[in-house]
Amino acid sequence: MTIDFQKTLSATWRPRQKRGCMEWVQENCWLSKRFTGREGFYDVSFTPYLRPLHEWFGDDETRSIASPKGAQIGYTTFIANAMAYAIVQEPGPIIYITSTADNAKSWSEREWLPRIQDCAPLKALCPSDKDDLRKQEQHFLSCTVKLVGAQSENNLASRPIRYFFGDEVDKWPPGYLGQAEARTISYSSMEKRVKGSTCTVEDGAIWMDWINSTQHHWHVACPECKEPQILDFFKHIKWPGEHRDILGKWDIEKVRRDTTGVCQHCGAIWQQKAQRAMVAKGEAISTNPHASKSDKGLHLPSLLSPFLTWGDLAGIWLQKKEQPGGRQDFYNQYLGLPFTMDEWRITDEKLLALRREDYQLRQLTGEPVVLTFAADPGEKMCHWSVEAHCADGTAYLVDYGTVHTIEDLLPTFYRLEYTHAVTGKKARPTV
Numbered sequence: 001m002t003i004d005f006q007k008t009l010s011a012t013w014r015p016r017q018k019r020g021c022m023e024w025v026q027e028n029c030w031l032s033k034r035f036t037g038r039e040g041f042y043d044v045s046f047t048p049y050l051r052p053l054h055e056w057f058g059d060d061e062t063r064s065i066a067s068p069k070g071a072q073i074g075y076t077t078f079i080a081n082a083m084a085y086a087i088v089q090e091p092g093p094i095i096y097i098t099s100t101a102d103n104a105k106s107w108s109e110r111e112w113l114p115r116i117q118d119c120a121p122l123k124a125l126c127p128s129d130k131d132d133l134r135k136q137e138q139h140f141l142s143c144t145v146k147l148v149g150a151q152s153e154n155n156l157a158s159r160p161i162r163y164f165f166g167d168e169v170d171k172w173p174p175g176y177l178g179q180a181e182a183r184t185i186s187y188s189s190m191e192k193r194v195k196g197s198t199c200t201v202e203d204g205a206i207w208m209d210w211i212n213s214t215q216h217h218w219h220v221a222c223p224e225c226k227e228p229q230i231l232d233f234f235k236h237i238k239w240p241g242e243h244r245d246i247l248g249k250w251d252i253e254k255v256r257r258d259t260t261g262v263c264q265h266c267g268a269i270w271q272q273k274a275q276r277a278m279v280a281k282g283e284a285i286s287t288n289p290h291a292s293k294s295d296k297g298l299h300l301p302s303l304l305s306p307f308l309t310w311g312d313l314a315g316i317w318l319q320k321k322e323q324p325g326g327r328q329d330f331y332n333q334y335l336g337l338p339f340t341m342d343e344w345r346i347t348d349e350k351l352l353a354l355r356r357e358d359y360q361l362r363q364l365t366g367e368p369v370v371l372t373f374a375a376d377p378g379e380k381m382c383h384w385s386v387e388a389h390c391a392d393g394t395a396y397l398v399d400y401g402t403v404h405t406i407e408d409l410l411p412t413f414y415r416l417e418y419t420h421a422v423t424g425k426k427a428r429p430t431v
């Protein structure tokens with residue numbers, strides 16, 4: 001047998017061809033039934049909106065990826081996939097930071113360690129002592145991975161980082177995110193900063209990063225008019241009003257069943273069974289043309305999730321919106337949006353602006369059926385008021401005042417008398 005030494009040497013020293021992150025992940029990352037109901041090699045068609053994140057991570061031009069996200073979106077799967085790809089294909093020091101050390105340990109044991117065992121190229125780079133993988137710092141043959149909680153600055157001190165993965169960054173202590181990102185300076189032009197979180201408020205960490213990013217949204221096309229649009233819960237998702245009883249209580253099960261989507265362009269009704277197909281055919285489109293191409297961002301609301309129907313979200317909204325803090329929780333946890341409390345400060349000017357032009361204090365207008373007197377006794381002062389109630393259902397304030405003691409209320413009440421502006425008739429209030 002003749003051996004062609006030139007070809008053999010050429011093959012040996014030929015530079016290894018870099019694989020794209022999306023391609024490599026789908027060929028090598030196995031999802032175990034230990035943490036998912038969809039066992040098998042990762043298939044991005046199940047969560048198609050995560051494709052851009054994988055592609056950006058494998059793109060040399062991308063330095064930062066920011067994702068405000070809702071629940072049940074599959075984001076931690078993307079983080080695990082990207083970490084595996086980095087260790088095997090483009091090694092460098094990696095740090096994964098989440099809100100607490102307990103959460104970091106739980107994620108490692110629940111999802112990260114099973115992925116290592118089920119990914120052949122990653123398993124081949126494991127340390128000889130497999131117990132080392134259960135430590136906070138994991139030493140692979142190609143690089144080091146550290147898994148920490150965002151409480152201690154000692155986790156970051158003097159530690160250069162090429163790959164920074166931040167999960168739930170809005171729950172971190174103030175200033176910690178900046179310290180963590182500063183550790184990537186040594187790898188300038190080679191670093192990757194990946195951040196994802198449910199939102200809190202508009203000046204929260206993830207939303208500020210999103211504002212400075214490309215601001216990609218996942219656009220879906222209407223099956224009828226084909227017009228692409230960004231899914232908006234309050235604009236697109238509708239449910240029948242008759243699923244509420246006379247007391248205003250919603251039948252949540254019927255709402256979940258009968259919720260639909262509505263096209264904002266042609267008015268076509270989208271049945272829930274079309275949800276998966278519409279999301280699958282969607283496309284990530286940038287809405288910030290002024291952003292740097294190195295700073296990517298993708299908004300991921302739960303409206304895209306294969307685990308939640310639009311009806312599920314409608315039911316959650318109806319249950320939460322009347323609860324204390326429920327509206328904010330829905331915005332943050334499911335819409336992936338910051339929540340701003342509406343403020344309306346009551347001033348004398350605003351109150352007076354609501355009055356009728358012909359209104360004057362202590363003057364009767366229209367035809368009051370009855371005048372009522374009400375009092376609010378206090379420890380230091382007692383406040384009272386008189387209202388006119390008319391036959392057409394309207395009411396208006398006639399008079400008000402204060403007295404020093406509760407004993408003064410009765411003499412004040414007996415002195416009150418008002419004259420109608422038109423008829424001249426006099427009227428006295430009742431208690």
